[in-house]
Amino acid sequence: MTASLEPANSISFAIVGTGGAGAITAGSMLIEAAGKAGYYGLLTRSVGPQIRGGEAAALVRLSTKPAACMSKEFDILVAIDWKNADRFIGAMPVAEGGLVICGPAAGDPPRAIRETDCTIIECPIGELAKSVPGGRENMISAGLVAELIGMPLEEIRNVVSGKLASKGEKAVEASHGCLEIGAQTAAGFDHTCRLAAPEEGSNKRWLITGNEAVGLGALRGGVRFAAAYPITPATEVLEYLSPALASVGGALVQAEDELASINMIIGASFGGRPSITATSGPGLSLMMESLGLAAASETPIVVVDVMRVGPSTGVATKSEQSDLNIAVYGFHGDAPHVVVAPLSVSDCLFTGQWAVHMAETLQTPVIVLSDQSIGQARVLIDRPADITFMTRRKPFDADGEAYQRYAITADGVSPMSTPGQAGGQYTADGLTHTERGSPSSARSDQKEQLDKRHDKIARFNFGNHWGITEGDSARATVILTWGSLTGAAREAIDALQDEDIPVRLVSLRQISPFPEEPLKAALAGTKRLLVVEQSYSAQFYRHVRSYIDLPFEVRQLNREGPYEIGPDEIVTKIREWNDQ
Amino acid sequence: MNVPNLKASNFKSDITPIWCPGCGDFHVLMSITKALAKLRRPPEDIAVVSGIGCSSRIPAYTNCYGFHGVHGRSLAVAAGLKVARPDLTVMAMSGDGDGFSIGGNHFLHARRRNVDMTYIVMDNRVYGMTKGQPSPTTESDWDSALSPGGTGLRAFHPLVIALASGANFVAREFSGNIKACTQTIVEAVNHPGFSFVEILSPCVTFRPDEKEWKNQVHEASVAETDDPARAARRIMTDDGMNTGILYRGPRKPYSASVSDEVGDVSALEQFFEI
Ligand SMILES: Cc1ncc(C[n+]2csc(CCOP(=O)(O)OP(=O)(O)O)c2C)c(N)n1
Numbered sequence: 001m002t003a004s005l006e007p008a009n010s011i012s013f014a015i016v017g018t019g020g021a022g023a024i025t026a027g028s029m030l031i032e033a034a035g036k037a038g039y040y041g042l043l044t045r046s047v048g049p050q051i052r053g054g055e056a057a058a059l060v061r062l063s064t065k066p067a068a069c070m071s072k073e074f075d076i077l078v079a080i081d082w083k084n085a086d087r088f089i090g091a092m093p094v095a096e097g098g099l100v101i102c103g104p105a106a107g108d109p110p111r112a113i114r115e116t117d118c119t120i121i122e123c124p125i126g127e128l129a130k131s132v133p134g135g136r137e138n139m140i141s142a143g144l145v146a147e148l149i150g151m152p153l154e155e156i157r158n159v160v161s162g163k164l165a166s167k168g169e170k171a172v173e174a175s176h177g178c179l180e181i182g183a184q185t186a187a188g189f190d191h192t193c194r195l196a197a198p199e200e201g202s203n204k205r206w207l208i209t210g211n212e213a214v215g216l217g218a219l220r221g222g223v224r225f226a227a228a229y230p231i232t233p234a235t236e237v238l239e240y241l242s243p244a245l246a247s248v249g250g251a252l253v254q255a256e257d258e259l260a261s262i263n264m265i266i267g268a269s270f271g272g273r274p275s276i277t278a279t280s281g282p283g284l285s286l287m288m289e290s291l292g293l294a295a296a297s298e299t300p301i302v303v304v305d306v307m308r309v310g311p312s313t314g315v316a317t318k319s320e321q322s323d324l325n326i327a328v329y330g331f332h333g334d335a336p337h338v339v340v341a342p343l344s345v346s347d348c349l350f351t352g353q354w355a356v357h358m359a360e361t362l363q364t365p366v367i368v369l370s371d372q373s374i375g376q377a378r379v380l381i382d383r384p385a386d387i388t389f390m391t392r393r394k395p396f397d398a399d400g401e402a403y404q405r406y407a408i409t410a411d412g413v414s415p416m417s418t419p420g421q422a423g424g425q426y427t428a429d430g431l432t433h434t435e436r437g438s439p440s441s442a443r444s445d446q447k448e449q450l451d452k453r454h455d456k457i458a459r460f461n462f463g464n465h466w467g468i469t470e471g472d473s474a475r476a477t478v479i480l481t482w483g484s485l486t487g488a489a490r491e492a493i494d495a496l497q498d499e500d501i502p503v504r505l506v507s508l509r510q511i512s513p514f515p516e517e518p519l520k521a522a523l524a525g526t527k528r529l530l531v532v533e534q535s536y537s538a539q540f541y542r543h544v545r546s547y548i549d550l551p552f553e554v555r556q557l558n559r560e561g562p563y564e565i566g567p568d569e570i571v572t573k574i575r576e577w578n579d580q
Numbered sequence: 581m582n583v584p585n586l587k588a589s590n591f592k593s594d595i596t597p598i599w600c601p602g603c604g605d606f607h608v609l610m611s612i613t614k615a616l617a618k619l620r621r622p623p624e625d626i627a628v629v630s631g632i633g634c635s636s637r638i639p640a641y642t643n644c645y646g647f648h649g650v651h652g653r654s655l656a657v658a659a660g661l662k663v664a665r666p667d668l669t670v671m672a673m674s675g676d677g678d679g680f681s682i683g684g685n686h687f688l689h690a691r692r693r694n695v696d697m698t699y700i701v702m703d704n705r706v707y708g709m710t711k712g713q714p715s716p717t718t719e720s721d722w723d724s725a726l727s728p729g730g731t732g733l734r735a736f737h738p739l740v741i742a743l744a745s746g747a748n749f750v751a752r753e754f755s756g757n758i759k760a761c762t763q764t765i766v767e768a769v770n771h772p773g774f775s776f777v778e779i780l781s782p783c784v785t786f787r788p789d790e791k792e793w794k795n796q797v798h799e800a801s802v803a804e805t806d807d808p809a810r811a812a813r814r815i816m817t818d819d820g821m822n823t824g825i826l827y828r829g830p831r832k833p834y835s836a837s838v839s840d841e842v843g844d845v846s847a848l849e850q851f852f853e854i
């Protein structure tokens with residue numbers, strides 16, 4: 001994209017610097033300003049192996065349409081310094097014809113940059129910052145980027161005023177000064193990289209991460225208790241929920257481990273409070289036994305698993321979709337439960353709320369499979385719609401008859417009493433039990449209770465929330481995916497459309513129970529099916545195949561993390577197929 | 581809600597315990613139901629939470645709300661319940677294996693956290709339910725099929741560890757002394773914060789030697805204290821058969837709790853608007 005005259009609908013930039021340089025702050029301010037100006041966008045951070053004081057980069061993509069995933073290449077890279085950049089610069093390759101801005105004092109650009117066909121402009125970022133009393137390099141960088149992409153400086157000035165208000169007028173003035181100088185400097189470059197004007201009538205935007213959105217969704221669903229043990233990349237769910245719960249009369253308890261956190265939420269839920277925990281693969285593994293207890297004792301709980309690269313400690317800061325097997329099949333015994341996956345950052349809100357609704361209505365554990373790629377991405381979205389589910393546990397009304405906690409009913413759901421309710425006393429049990437709840441090893445009790453726990457889920461109306469289909473049903477080529485890769489698939493389909501290759505999208509939000517009938521119907525007319533997932537062993541494909549035949553030409557695009565499957569790869573795969 | 585004239589039988593369920601005749605846990609059940617009657621709270625306001633083991637079968641034998649969970653996690657279930665429902669009286673129950681071995685980590689942190697509840701461990705110094713393996717409190721030379729000749733490991737000292745990790749009330753009782761057990765459970769429940777009562781409760785089947793306990797236990801000859809160091813010294817130097825309330829401390833219970841207020845979630849949404 002050399003000095004392109006045609007404004008682009010999507011532009012990506014990275015700001016790199018050592019931990020204290022404020023690269024992330026600059027990126028955050030730019031994305032917020034873009035949101036106010038009516039753009040969409042997405043921010044992720046890349047941090048080096050050192051937790052603090054190491055290198056940090058803000059990766060930002062701004063666009064005129066909703067952006068679901070980060071670009072694989074960057075149009076602009078601003079390096080405040082190159083310290084240790086070699087170690088992580090591979091994650092942010094500069095596009096051919098792209099622009100790299102770095103200070104002469106910052107040292108030589110890393111090899112990966114020198115070997116790219118891009119423009120490198122030396123710009124004394126440090127000197128420019130020093131020319132303003134109290135000036136900082138990250139604000140010079142923000143000014144540079146704003147000018148290059150053609151974003152009105154006024155927007156970012158306002159954001160800076162708001163963010164730095166608490167630091168006093170001097171700090172605001174210094175930052176404004178730096179923004180001006182950065183912008184003036186960039187105006188002198190023989191290179192622009194304009195972002196097209198935002199679409200008219202753009203809605204009010206939210207700036208939110210998937211981890212925050214799933215927490216807010218849970219609160220909307222009625223969650224008032226959480227217990228958890230910190231783990232990357234799920235910690236932000238907990239850090240969001242802790243004060244948020246307190247503000248609505250709830251509480252979050254930091255537990256000593258995941259064995260405790262899952263059991264604490266089981267206890268709280270038994271007490272009548274909708275409850276949640278969030279974790280990642282290692283924590284989910286620890287929770288498995290007690291998830292089975294929740295299933296057997298019919299205690300509603302929601303467990304959010306923000307998936308990361310596994311197995312074992314894997315790569316804690318990167319994404320994979322490889323916990324499908326444990327979430328669906330990891331229970332010992334036969335333990336019907338629900339597994340769902342948000343399709344995007346904004347869908348984390350819906351899916352979080354829906355999960356609570358199902359847990360409460362079905363008195364069962366619900367596992368939400370989010371992942372690092374959406375959990376930790378900060379995204380500009382349209383304000384999500386308000387959704388109302390009629391969420392409530394089937395109540396127990398004391399009517400004189402002896403209470404049977406696990407009574408067999410038409411829909412498989414039994415009335416659930418709440419401690420404090422006279423006449424509703426029972427002992428919740430993971431032992432095989434009678435309808436009343438007393439321990440039993442009778443063949444008939446095992447069968448009846450398994451049947452009821454199966455039936456309540458099988459008979460539940462999942463509505464049209466099982467997944468999405470997009471594109472004309474006459475299109476014979478279909479991409480089938482699930483969860484967070486929906487956005488990449490959608491972008492690939494848009495790009496293929498521009499090449500006159502029509503493709504349809506089918507993506508699953510409901511993983512278990514498997515939405516057999518809706519999926520079969522959605523796939524009607526398919527000739528070629530590409531199954532896309534971020535899993536080395538194709539867990540999703542195998543899961544689908546264990547329920548339905550795929551009587552089409554089928555190809556797979558499945559791979560382990562940490563390198564995320566992007567639209568480019570999907571496009572290439574389909575294009576190759578199309579050419580054959 | 582205080583209700584007058586409740587009897588122990590109001591707190592008993594009609595389920596017949598699976599315990600062996602002579603098991604100490606029968607007496608513990610009696611003491612608990614008697615204590616609950618004295619506390620004058622109706623059974624629906626009491627929750628009895630347990631893990632897995634012979635002793636952990638106890639919730640279903642009461643007429644309270646009960647939760648019989650997985651092995652070792654009774655304290656976590658109980659803590660979640662109490663924080664979510666501060667209005668309830670919450671009691672957690674374990675065996676020595678459930679509480680000190682598989683649940684050992686929670687044993688420490690429940691005391692640190694000091695949620696207002698009562699924890700009763702029926703210590704028979706053996707895994708009863710799995711038919712006679714050594715537990716953390718078993719003597720090092722106790723012979724068993726799994727550890728012939730004994731484990732060679734020093735026995736764990738639950739009361740000292742409870743004190744060291746911040747328990748607010750520490751007592752030891754013998755199941756056979758129903759009167760003392762009952763009174764101590766009442767005191768434990770009434771004391772704010774985390775109360776720990778170890779009840780020596782013989783396993784007549786796998787530890788027939790424990791039938792002798794009734795002749796070995798004796799009431800502590802010194803009064804309780806509020807000085808944890810003194811209490812620890814006393815416990816460390818006694819013969820393990822001292823009974824009574826050993827320590828009662830002043831720590832404030834864990835404060836976070838969930839209220840019935842509905843709360844306005846929409847107010848939280850402004851945070852994301854730009
Ligand atoms: C995760 C798990 N591991 C092992 C067991 C088997 N198990 C059941 S009870 C028990 C020990 C019980 O001992 P204790 O807690 O002292 O109770 P007691 O039976 O002596 O009253 C064991 C090991 C289990 N149920 N769950």
Ligand code: SF4
Pocket residue numbers: 598599600602603604605634635704708709782783784785786
């Ligand atoms: S095995 Fe021991 S602990 Fe278990 S019921 Fe029998 S006597 Fe009691």
Ligand SMILES: [Mg+2]
Pocket residue numbers: 633675676677702703704705706707708715
């Ligand atoms: Mg035992």
